[in-house]
Amino acid sequence: MKFSERLHTKLQPIWRKNHSHPFVVEMGKGTLAEEKFRFFMVQDYLYLIEYAKLFAIGAAKAEDVETMGRFASLLDSTMNEEMALHRQYAKQFGITEKELEEAEPSPTTLAYTHYMLHVGQNGGLSELLAALLPCAWSYWEIGRELAAVPGAADHPLYGEWIRMYSSEEFAQTAQWCIDLLDDVTGDASELTLQKLEKIFLNTTRFEYLFWDMAYNEAMWPMDE
Numbered sequence: 352m353k354f355s356e357r358l359h360t361k362l363q364p365i366w367r368k369n370h371s372h373p374f375v376v377e378m379g380k381g382t383l384a385e386e387k388f389r390f391f392m393v394q395d396y397l398y399l400i401e402y403a404k405l406f407a408i409g410a411a412k413a414e415d416v417e418t419m420g421r422f423a424s425l426l427d428s429t430m431n432e433e434m435a436l437h438r439q440y441a442k443q444f445g446i447t448e449k450e451l452e453e454a455e456p457s458p459t460t461l462a463y464t465h466y467m468l469h470v471g472q473n474g475g476l477s478e479l480l481a482a483l484l485p486c487a488w489s490y491w492e493i494g495r496e497l498a499a500v501p502g503a504a505d506h507p508l509y510g511e512w513i514r515m516y517s518s519e520e521f522a523q524t525a526q527w528c529i530d531l532l533d534d535v536t537g538d539a540s541e542l543t544l545q546k547l548e549k550i551f552l553n554t555t556r557f558e559y560l561f562w563d564m565a566y567n568e569a570m571w572p573m574d575e
């Protein structure tokens with residue numbers, strides 16, 4: 352069994368919880384409150400600034416030119432396509448790019464991005480991939496699931512988001528990360544696989560926290 356299949360099978364219970372989070376479900380139905388989406392967009396922009404750095408670190412850690420080039424293009428598409436979606440939504444909400452960049456990260460955004468960057472900076476390529484894979488993979492699956500809901504992809508506010516994450520290009524990004532992780536773990540020991548599984552589990556859990564944070568618009572509770 353490929354390592355990615357083992358991860359996907361083993362983590363199905365949490366994976367399902369992520370996909371059935373009210374934020375995700377309501378986005379598909381088109382009933383999600385606009386303020387929750389607005390909160391998510393801003394936090395996700397801050398998240399993506401840090402997430403993109405993982406691709407830069409991946410390029411630096413790549414062991415061949417082809418892999419290095421793929422990381423470079425993932426860095427480019429995250430910053431210039433995925434983040435362009437957020438900038439476009441921000442404009443619609445009357446938030447300037449400066450306000451977007453200078454927004455205060457929520458505790459969950461801080462914890463998630465710092466965990467990923469810690470793993471990416473201190474581990475090898477396989478640790479870095481285990482940390483970033485749940486992000487690309489779960490959004491791809493969520494995009495596809497929501498696109499299958501009749502009318503969801505045409506929703507005036509959420510349709511654009513659904514079309515981005517169910518796009519062929521986003522699918523290719525996720526698939527490339529899956530294949531590379533399988534490739535680099537081809538002859539890894541069971542002990543190594545277990546360590547990687549923990550990292551994948553943690554960022555999968557952080558994905559849940561991120562939906563939950565957005566749904567509850569959760570900043571530091573002691574500041575309220």
Ligand SMILES: Cc1ncc(CO)c(N)n1
Nearest residue numbers: 395398399486487490561
């Ligand atoms: C929190 C989060 N996870 C994954 C993605 C997909 O890139 C995203 N935009 N945000």
